[in-house]
Amino acid sequence: MVAKELEIDTSTLVKKPKIKLQHTHEDLLRKKAIPTIYCPGCGIGTTINAFLEAITKYTIIPHNDIIVVSGIGCTGRASGYVNLDGFHALHGRAIPFASGVEIAKPKMKPVIISGDGDLFSIGLGHLAHAARRNIDMTVICVNNAIYGLTGGQDAPTTPVGAKTKTTPYGKISFPFNLSHIAIANGATFCARYTVYEFVQLAKAIGRGMTHQGFSFIEVISNCHVNFGRRNNLGDSIAMRKMFKEVRVPMKETDIGLDIHKTDIKFEVGKGFTRIPTGIFLNERDKPEEFSERIIDAYEFNK
Ligand SMILES: Cc1ncc(C[n+]2csc(CCOP(=O)(O)OP(=O)(O)O)c2C)c(N)n1
Numbered sequence: 360m361v362a363k364e365l366e367i368d369t370s371t372l373v374k375k376p377k378i379k380l381q382h383t384h385e386d387l388l389r390k391k392a393i394p395t396i397y398c399p400g401c402g403i404g405t406t407i408n409a410f411l412e413a414i415t416k417y418t419i420i421p422h423n424d425i426i427v428v429s430g431i432g433c434t435g436r437a438s439g440y441v442n443l444d445g446f447h448a449l450h451g452r453a454i455p456f457a458s459g460v461e462i463a464k465p466k467m468k469p470v471i472i473s474g475d476g477d478l479f480s481i482g483l484g485h486l487a488h489a490a491r492r493n494i495d496m497t498v499i500c501v502n503n504a505i506y507g508l509t510g511g512q513d514a515p516t517t518p519v520g521a522k523t524k525t526t527p528y529g530k531i532s533f534p535f536n537l538s539h540i541a542i543a544n545g546a547t548f549c550a551r552y553t554v555y556e557f558v559q560l561a562k563a564i565g566r567g568m569t570h571q572g573f574s575f576i577e578v579i580s581n582c583h584v585n586f587g588r589r590n591n592l593g594d595s596i597a598m599r600k601m602f603k604e605v606r607v608p609m610k611e612t613d614i615g616l617d618i619h620k621t622d623i624k625f626e627v628g629k630g631f632t633r634i635p636t637g638i639f640l641n642e643r644d645k646p647e648e649f650s651e652r653i654i655d656a657y658e659f660n661k
Pocket residue numbers: 431432433434435450473474475476477478501503505506507508509514
């Protein structure tokens with residue numbers, strides 16, 4: 360029993376209202392799979408949110424016609440967190456799986472959400488050939504310049520000089536410009552935004568999904584845990600502030616034929632110093648997308 364003098368007079372306490380935390384796109388999340396594996400503040404969450412915003416506001420594709428496919432990596436978990444048809448493919452194999460879906464069921468819109476390592480290391484050949492064929496799919500590539508899930512090994516996107524688990528004295532070889540590769544191989548829509556530019560990113564995803572053919576959206580994201588920490592770039596907020604300061608908005612007409620104008624710059628001790636962003640390509644005079652050509656060829660040869 361509590362002594363009289365130690366009893367608390369609860370009548371004077373203000374009751375805190377019970378707040379039910381709600382996500383803007385709660386119905387589109389697979390609640391059983393949440394909490395996610397993501398570190399707090401990771402840009403992959405922002406990217407998934409931008410995708411959900413895009414399919415709610417910026418495209419009229421019915422949700423039943425969308426399938427989310429991903430490969431392996433932190434980003435690769437995305438297909439498991441959204442409440443749509445989805446498939447978590449083997450490492451680097453999201454695009455071949457999505458190609459099969461698109462060819463067998465052209466009405467479906469495959470959206471690949473995967474990482475820079477998954478799509479541009481082991482998966483690079485598949486990406487190049489899907490772009491060359493102009494297969495109707497949208498690839499959202501989270502470029503965090505690192506292999507996040509496996510503890511921070513260097514990726515083909517890691518800038519020269521950057522420290523990673525496997526380049527403790529600084530990376531020596533040159534990074535890929537992912538948008539450049541997508542365009543050079545035949546992508547007919549290409550955009551890049553940082554996770555700081557949420558609205559522009561969501562709109563670009565919507566436009567990419569509405570586009571008939573191979574669309575590529577590169578998302579510059581913060582892996583503050585494995586990339587930021589080793590390169591003294593601070594936490595999630597500090598990295599996003601850096602993205603805000605160094606992004607250079609560009610239009611298709613600014614780039615012309617010199618796609619190197621979209622190169623990302625990084626300086627040891629400073630971090631990223633230039634990140635061109637925008638819609639880099641929206642080819643209107645584009646080749647017919649692949650499944651239409653298959654159907655035409657079939658009808659012609661019947
Ligand atoms: C065949 C195979 N090789 C290697 C691995 C190990 N592995 C898992 S994720 C990954 C890299 C993922 O990097 P990225 O796509 O950039 O994803 P992030 O975690 O950065 O989002 C690697 C090499 C694997 N799972 N399977």
